[in-house]
Amino acid sequence: RSVNTSDLSVQRTNDDAQVSKLSCVDKGYFRDDFLKYFVRRASRRSPLINRGYFSRVLALRQILQEFHAHLTSQGVSTVQILSLGAGFDTSFFNLQAPGPNGVRWFEVDFAEVTKRKAAIIAGNEPLRKLLGPAESQSIQLDEGRITAEAYNLLPGDLRDTRACQAALEAAGFDPACPTYVLAECVLVYMEPEDSASVVRWLGHWLPTAAFVVYEQIKPNDAFGKQMISNLEARGCPLKGIAVTSDLAAHIRRFTGNGWQRADAKDMSTIYRLHLDPAEKKRAEQLEIFDEFEEWHMIQDHYCLVLGVNGGGDKLTGFGLKQQKQ
Numbered sequence: 001r002s003v004n005t006s007d008l009s010v011q012r013t014n015d016d017a018q019v020s021k022l023s024c025v026d027k028g029y030f031r032d033d034f035l036k037y038f039v040r041r042a043s044r045r046s047p048l049i050n051r052g053y054f055s056r057v058l059a060l061r062q063i064l065q066e067f068h069a070h071l072t073s074q075g076v077s078t079v080q081i082l083s084l085g086a087g088f089d090t091s092f093f094n095l096q097a098p099g100p101n102g103v104r105w106f107e108v109d110f111a112e113v114t115k116r117k118a119a120i121i122a123g124n125e126p127l128r129k130l131l132g133p134a135e136s137q138s139i140q141l142d143e144g145r146i147t148a149e150a151y152n153l154l155p156g157d158l159r160d161t162r163a164c165q166a167a168l169e170a171a172g173f174d175p176a177c178p179t180y181v182l183a184e185c186v187l188v189y190m191e192p193e194d195s196a197s198v199v200r201w202l203g204h205w206l207p208t209a210a211f212v213v214y215e216q217i218k219p220n221d222a223f224g225k226q227m228i229s230n231l232e233a234r235g236c237p238l239k240g241i242a243v244t245s246d247l248a249a250h251i252r253r254f255t256g257n258g259w260q261r262a263d264a265k266d267m268s269t270i271y272r273l274h275l276d277p278a279e280k281k282r283a284e285q286l287e288i289f290d291e292f293e294e295w296h297m298i299q300d301h302y303c304l305v306l307g308v309n310g311g312g313d314k315l316t317g318f319g320l321k322q323q324k325q
């Protein structure tokens with residue numbers, strides 16, 4: 001399948017996401033010692049954008065940590081992470097920095113993106129040294145592929161699930177190992193039948209897995225229409241949003257495609273009830289903020305969805321948990 005202009009535009013959304021995340025790091029919203037290597041030109045974002053990315057990053061960090069902690073408490077010593085459309089996401093490096101943790105990390109993105117990411121990793125010692133023992137590392141810059149003990153970066157088009165599965169198997173991905181799948185602002189950019197086939201492929205392949213989706217919803221009200229036309233103007237249509245337009249549709253995409261259970265919340269709810277209150281309090285004091293109406297609108301138009309295949313009872317009790325506020 002050839003890469004078209006719409007593919008190129010969606011690849012650029014990756015750069016945009018990392019610039020916004022770095023803006024948060026620079027303001028102190030969260031720590032990330034590795035993002036700076038992946039951003040060519042840093043730019044300061046508005047308090048509104050910063051707070052949105054803070055909420056996104058904290059929510060995703062929390063649920064990944066809960067998944068890991070849940071399985072560790074079940075005596076599981078190795079878990080896999082599969083990040084779809086990972087872009088220049090730095091979660092692997094942040095998680096790996098304190099030391100080995102029994103996590104095997106796999107990322108898939110278009111070759112155009114993984115080639116750039118592989119070159120950045122190869123060219124920066126603080127990143128390269130976290131991949132695992134030097135003798136386990138294979139970095140193929142021309143293909144945009146890295147395989148190493150702890151980290152695997154694989155070029156692939158998610159519209160071709162067979163090729164993605166073959167690439168994962170060749171890199172040593174083990175479908176029997178408990179796996180956390182992440183699709184952060186990815187599936188919504190795909191045609192609905194293509195994203196459904198990704199969900200179905202993994203639902204049938206992975207018996208013990210959690211699949212977390214973070215993306216836009218609610219295309220039909222005034223704010224949703226504006227959000228969509230802003231992205232369309234930048235060449236990045238949200239091709240999937242008409243189908244996964246609300247939380248119920250997101251849940252159905254999982255339960256109708258091989259996943260045993262699913263849950264979904266909008267980000268207003270996640271922010272209010274699920275995020276660590278101490279972290280929120282700290283973040284809310286970082287910048288003067290008065291755009292409350294717009295903030296609530298934005299949060300209402302993003303969601304966090306969790307699909308689970310329980311693997312017997314290994315993931316019993318794992319879900320989107322509220323925290324005492």
Ligand code: SAM
Nearest residue numbers: 011013014017085086087109110157158184185
């Ligand atoms: N997940 C990262 C994050 O949130 O920081 C990057 C998100 S960026 C908005 C969307 C990413 O999905 C881009 O890196 C893009 O190349 C990737 N992507 C979109 N469609 C894809 C496809 N069919 N196959 C592989 N990657 C895809």
